[in-house]
Amino acid sequence: MAASPETLIAGRYAVQLGQPVPEAGGGLPCFVAQDHHTGDTGLIAIQVRRDAPARFHALQMLVQPIDGLLCPLAHGTAPAPRGDAGYFVICPAPPGPSLAGHLRPWPEAALISFALRPIALVLEKLAGHNLTHRAIRLNNVFQGGRGQPLVLGAAWAAPPAMHQPGLFEPPYSAMCHPAGRGDGSIADDVYALGVLLLALALGRVPMAELDDIAILRRKLEQGSHAGLVGDERLPPLISDLLRGMLAEDPEHRPTPTLLLDPGVARSRRVAARPPRRAQRPLSVGDVTVWDARSLAFALGIQYEQGTNALRSGMVMQWLRRGVGDAALASHVDELVRSRMADAPTEESRPDAMLLMRAVASIDPLSPLCWRGTALWPDGLGALLVAAAADPAVTVTLEDMVAAEAGATWANLRPDRSDLPLLRMEARQNRAWLATRGLAGGLPRLTYLLNPLLPCASPLLAGRWVTRLAEVPRAIEAAIAANPKTVPLDAHLAAFIAARGDSRMEAETNALTGTVQNPVGLPELRLLAELQVRQEAGPLPALAAWIVGAAAPMIALWSNRQRRRELTDRLKALAPAGQLLPMLVLLEDPSGRAADAAGARVAAAELNRIDAELLAISASNAQRRNAATRIGQEIAAGVGLVAFAAMLALAVLG
């Protein structure tokens, strides 16, 4: 069946929903795609989940294909399997099946030639673009056939490392919320490559019997290399390489460039010491720890218990006597004393800050831990999206952003973070979060940090709107389908504010819509601005809706006759579907000024009449007195006239 141009991605790629290829997407839904320009069907379309936006930066940067990597060719909306709109990333199809189903032990030469070198080359090129892959795992690495180099699958249709098993992630990434692992560094890909090499060398998945938490604890307690390799016998070259590639400290891992020459890479010995094991364990909540790294992890993920352990002094005592690290114990003790010296407060933020500082001090490699949620600061955007379904995590993240925790955390490890950048981002995020009004707060921050996140407004249900240009037509379609729909809600306002420029931002910040009065002049101004600037064409359904809801805007005018005229003229304008003339009609500053002046004059006249009526009703007695006086004067006058007349008659005779 021929696809209509509207359903083609980038005007040329059609998604064949009837031909799923589940193993090609690295765990994500995947379908065969066809290039309508060339007829090529050797493509795949990986479906993006609504709550896991695609990687904008990678999709922008990867314009040139890289050998050994399924680079994105295009991305966009197309009908999804359930009939609603979906978002797909088009990539070349993998050359063969993934390694997940065909794991066998590889000889050392094959590992070097077909796994290490090709993938290191890809990683080197990615690093050259300032990108990371973060999806090197068995089901996302493909091989065309024996003797063929491995090809890395696509990693662009979901947040970085979101679908990585804990096994393939460094422990400090694995302990994070899956959506909050961030882009990381190329060293994290080197780590994943190291695990891949180990799995290929062994011909099986190491620690397959353990779940992610158990794997993480073992890595923390024993170190990644010891925990993963254990007593396994490996080829000497691979063993030496893995010692560096699986180092806990990213700075100790070899770079992809170095890995291209394994002989040199193996000579780069890393003096990685195993963690110092305490003489006795410490229980933090339900976790029993034997070393400082595990302690940092336990404190980081268990907020209440961690805070109690710190406040009670158990942690300092254990560090001093159990681990024998008096300097670290003193430092943590100083942090706790500093917190205790603060004025007592019911707020939990100081405790969260204390815990974050303590974790960063105990293990400087650990991620940012805030009230039980661990994340890397560059994963905040994707985590905000994923946390939308979990109010507790949302509140935690909101609090973290409001406290500028990212800047404080970076300040604690200045040699391992880009402190100025993180500080600037933390301030910017806080400012966005603090933006008041319909278009402010967490939704705005979420859209700003996720350029490819579709608008989550219920108005646009069933539509996938990621660009500002799509908003007017989407609203028009939504209104046409259901005229009772209100065309602007908080999500849409935040989305427009995030995607628009500074002028649009000013319009969105002025929004004042309420449930009772959803569309006022600011909302109409924004919609008209959108229509004009995005060249959206006529929007008759929206215009008709606005006419129906224009009563509050018309009510801004005082003169009733003018109101009737406005209503009639709006009705006449609506069929054309142009919002700007309607806005001009309703705004009309000079007309509004004249109307206001007329209303003031009318009000003054009304007051005068009221005062006069009041005076009339209050002057009964006065009037009675006046009537008496006048009546008596008249009577006297009549008597006088009669007397004068009689005198005159008498005189005249």
Next chain:
Amino acid sequence: MPAVARGPRRRSLTWLQGLGCGAAVALVPAAALLLGVLLLPGMLSVAYDRQPGRPVARTVLLCGAAAVVAPAMALWNAGATIDASLALLGDLRVTGTAWSAAAVGWILAELAPVVALAVLETVTAARAARLRSERDKLASEWGFEND
């Protein structure tokens, strides 16, 4: 009862009025008799009218005086004697006319304020109605109905 402000003390002129009346009785007894009887209602109203300026007495006296002009002229023409005066007083038409005129004056003094009040009320009500109509028009034109 409203407090009356004490003004500069005025000397009573009652003795002067008594002196005048005495002189009139002594000098022109016939005219004094005639006027005294015919203007009796007026003099009574002067005695009983306690309003400032005695407006009722004033009207009664003026109306009574209007009816006294003709008998006074007749007395004058008759020589201004006591007999002529008594003859005139004995004529019921003369006395009746004079007292009726005084009565008309009294009725006029009582009715005129009522009529004036009715006229004033009518005028005021018309003005209030015009103002209310004007107000309603303004209010509906500018949307002040609920004000």
